[in-house]
Amino acid sequence: MNTDTLLADISALPQIGDDAVRLLGSQQIDEWPARLQGIAEPSSGTTVVVAPQNVEGVSAILRWAHERGARIQALGMGSNVVGAIDSSVDVLVSTARLDEIHDLDPIDQTVTVGAGIDGRTLDGHLCKEGFVLGHYPQSLHVSTVGGWIATRATGTYSAYYGGIERLLVGAEYVEPAGNIVCVAPRPRSSGGIDLLGLLCGSEGSLGIITQATLAVGRALPERRVCASMPDMRSGLDAQRQMVQSGVPLGLVRLYNPAESLVAAESGVLPESHCLLVATTMGPQAVADAGAAAITATIEAAGGELLAETAADPWFSRRYATPGFMADHNADDRRIFDTIEVALPWVTAAACAEELETALGPLSTPLHQHFSHVYPTGACLYAVLFISGDNQADAHARWATAWSRTLDIVARHRGTLAHHHGIGALRAR
Ligand SMILES: Cc1cc2nc3c(=O)[nH]c(=O)nc-3n(C[C@H](O)[C@H](O)[C@H](O)COP(=O)(O)OP(=O)(O)OC[C@H]3O[C@@H](n4cnc5c(N)ncnc54)[C@H](O)[C@@H]3O)c2cc1C
Incomplete structure (x- = not known):
């Protein structure tokens, strides 16, 4: 639809008003997923963004779009990592003003x-x-x-x-x-x-x-336990025992050796060891008893306790800043991407090991961690740092990494998209 017509139509809706309508260049919305989809240059068009102030405004714009056959999509803060915002739609409906x-x-x-x-x-x-x-x-x-x-x-x-x-x-x-x-x-x-x-x-x-x-x-008391595990297998064994034993866990994260180097304080882990960090929560006595229980579990699995501060680097950097993904993908020859899958416990360790072998040559470094646990399985999260001689080369390596991952994860009865959703990138 023609942008001028769209702007005139939408601004005329009594529930909307001029101040809620603006134009946004598509590059500001979603440049890097467009590149990953194989589009050499992202579209330079502009997208109309409407930010209604209340539910009546949202209703008016959807009713209008329904009658006119306009293509619309909801826009939150655009932080999805799967190309879920399509800047080629006629109108993006931003929820920015529905913030009460x-x-x-x-x-x-x-x-x-x-x-x-x-x-x-x-x-x-x-x-x-x-x-x-x-x-x-x-x-x-x-x-x-x-x-x-x-x-x-x-x-x-x-x-x-x-x-x-x-x-x-x-x-x-x-x-x-x-x-x-x-x-x-x-x-x-x-x-x-x-x-x-x-x-x-x-x-x-x-x-x-x-x-x-x-x-x-x-707000609940929380106890943190950090440990060095000799390998991912023993760390996974400890994670599984912890979650299946019914201890009230808060956060549970296990890093491969490469990612442990950035998640842990420097020098606290022996070479090639894996950082395991877990917290217990509840009234103080419960959190304390939980910490004692998981300490015993970790030691039984071959882990060595570290100071509680060992995982401070991860805690201090855990929240992303705006533009994180776009910044990491600003260079055409480099692709930064993440893949999170859900796996049953029985195959989790073997799957991580196969991915390490298959993706290692494509991603330098290759980060992997298990960061969500359930009685029946866990979430494995791989972070890809891919570079190529040029954009096409980087893209080919990225596509190979994905196809290898899908094959390995399927063979290990894994499920793609533990929490990032589908978007355009994964719908293909
Ligand atoms: C560095 C980084 C770290 C991340 N960490 C996590 C994490 O720990 N856990 C996690 O789950 N995800 C994580 N994500 C992914 C992302 O933040 C989530 O998917 C988040 O839920 C998206 O919210 P948003 O407001 O940015 O939605 P958007 O990206 O704006 O939209 C995402 C999808 O939701 C739809 N949508 C948005 N708002 C509405 C609405 N009001 N009604 C209907 N549909 C709507 C959009 O149309 C689109 O399909 C991370 C992303 C980044 C960049």
């Missing part, structure tokens, strides 16, 4: 917010009020509540709080024809199909989420 904190209920321990609020603001507000968010993705500062729901995101403390699907207890969204749908907050429901569950991971296909009610927690 409507209600914090201290009895039910829930917070109701506009879907466009970012994680840093929400977390800061909750902390001031004596509560915690519990959802701490490494993109906390550059992503929105609506984006978390739409991508079924998860956070670093998933062992304690679960993913966003566990925290979401109510929602309001506007379906594609413009109708407003409310799912009232509830502790649980068996009243038919779970609409909240459907919204999680919907990536905008069911409509635009405008409001969400999330369960929040109380």
